[in-house]
Amino acid sequence: MEPLAAQWFARGVDADYLTHALTSGLPAQVDSPIGFVRRRLNDKIPPGLPTTRTPATPGTPVRRLMVECTECGTPGPSGALPDGLCRPCRTPALGQAPTAPADPPVARDIHALVGTLRDLMKTP
Structure with missing residues (x-):
């Protein structure tokens, strides 16, 4: 073995x-x-690693990773969207104050919420 x-x-x-x-x-x-x-x-033997890199044939399109801004959905290369945000979404517009971070979510009584959902499922 x-x-x-x-x-x-x-x-x-x-x-x-x-x-x-x-x-x-x-x-x-x-x-x-x-x-x-x-x-x-x-x-379960893993596949063999390629020994040499095969050159791309002329005319073969090069694949590039494109991502979208998480705020506005603008597409762009991954290097242009650090932290998932495009430049306009990263920097505030001129004359505007930067937006304050959102308040933390309100604490909920999860047990009461689940109990209400169970009661709603029982009703026809």
Whole structure:
């Protein structure tokens, strides 16, 4: 089984990952521990890492990650939206004072709210 484990390590797996892969989801009873481990080493082996990067063929579009501003929804590259906000949403407009942070949410009686919801579900 050592050669099988060596294949895992050759694919960039560390000992903790290998241990987790072999021990997660254990059945209630294992009749043959050696057979069980051998089967898991063969069945759960991770895919091999590419040895060389394949060059992109000319004309293939380059994929870039686009994100949206969390306030106004303006799309843009991830580098242009630090903290998820575009420049107009990050900086206040000229002549306006910066907005104060919102008040913390009001504490609710969760037990009373859940009780009310249960009562509403019982009524036809």
